[in-house]
Amino acid sequence: MQINNNQHVERVKRTLIGHALILAVFVGIMWVVEIIDLVLFAQNLDWLGIRPRTFIGLRNIALSPFLHVGPGHLLANTLPFIVLGWLVMVRRVSDFAVVVITAGLISGLG
Numbered sequence: 001m002q003i004n005n006n007q008h009v010e011r012v013k014r015t016l017i018g019h020a021l022i023l024a025v026f027v028g029i030m031w032v033v034e035i036i037d038l039v040l041f042a043q044n045l046d047w048l049g050i051r052p053r054t055f056i057g058l059r060n061i062a063l064s065p066f067l068h069v070g071p072g073h074l075l076a077n078t079l080p081f082i083v084l085g086w087l088v089m090v091r092r093v094s095d096f097a098v099v100v101i102t103a104g105l106i107s108g109l110g
Contacts, residue, residue, distance in 0.1 A: 019089045022096065023082050033066045034074050 068074040089096045 018093070019086055022089065022093065023085050026085070026100075027078055027082065030066050030068070030074060030078075034068055034071060037067070038071065 068077065085096060085100075088099050
């Protein structure tokens with residue numbers, strides 16, 4: 001049974017919308033955290049980031065991908081995250097989850 005062109009276009013459209021939503025949620029969380037940090041905490045949430053050479057700093061590895069030094073830092077990371085995240089999702093959305101978790105852990109442990 002052959003899929004007609006309209007069905008194929010609709011399937012691609014749904015896939016791209018799904019990718020955009022996933023990326024928007026991640027980017028949105030990072031921007032909301034940064035805005036809250038800036039407005040409510042005067043950039044003092046950075047202590048929740050990784051503290052080199054301390055055991056207590058290691059527990060914050062999971063939080064560190066969502067913390068940035070400031071809006072400029074987050075802005076510089078947003079476009080590459082969207083582009084590279086989408087390129088990973090082109091193959092499989094589950095690959096995106098694996099890459100995000102692995103990158104967060106490896107960069108934090110580094």
